Amino acid sequence: MRILIVDDEPIILGGLVKVIGAAAPVGSEIREAGDAFEALGIMKEYMPDVTVTDLHMPEKNGFEMMEEAKENGLCERFIILTGYDDFEYARRALRYGVVDYLLKPVDKEEVSRLLSQVNRDLPSMDSTDCPPHAKRILAYTRMNYMNDLSLDHLADLMKLHPNYISNLFKKVTGDTFVNYLNATRIKEAQKLLSAHRDLPVGEIGRRVGYENKHYFNKVFKKYTGSTPGAYREEH
DSSP: OEEEEEOSOHHHHHHHHHHHHHHSOTTOEEEEESSHHHHHHHHHHHOOSEEEEESOOSSSOHHHHHHHHHHTTSOSOEEEEESOOOHHHHHHHHTTTEEEEEESSOOHHHHHHHHHHHHHHSOOTTOSOOHHHHHHHHHHHHHSTTSOOOHHHHHHHHTSOHHHHHHHHHHHHSSOHHHHHHHHHHHHHHHHHHHOTTSOHHHHHHHTTOOOHHHHHHHHHHHHSSOHHHHHHHO
């Protein structure tokens, strides 16, 4: 299980990492962030199963962070921590699909119970409850299409079997992973060709994930019916 811990006070954050690390299920991975902006950046790569977060942080608070994370499919589950024993905060938190609401200082046994509950609720490879996995995988692909992506990379990142991800892609999108990735890249390339007419075709190819210009031209023509240069002239 992947756990992200967010708190803007370094001493408290360090304490939370120790307590949660000791309470988490065996084999769990833990990352930490000092504010909401850093947390959202980490989520794009890490894709946590659950985020344990403070609510009261400067510039972007915990509620705003949770809303943005859920909108972008970066994390579905949250455990919130606060020093304010306020029912309104608890009630508002429930709207964001929060697992639970805990007051500081946290109780190790309570955290252990919650994390065990989250771990039990995570979809397994043979589960038919695939939307949470699908949303995370699709979100990661959309945000990292320009990088060197493969089924093996996604499988390692998500701790899932490549065949499971392949079948999930087909089930949710109606397409294969390779076709989905190429279609996403070519769509972004079309935008760049229209918006940045001064950029060389090879550079646009690199920006969307194709290091080889000739291969980029070949894939672009396959998906659009024209070469990048011809598309630029037409648009």
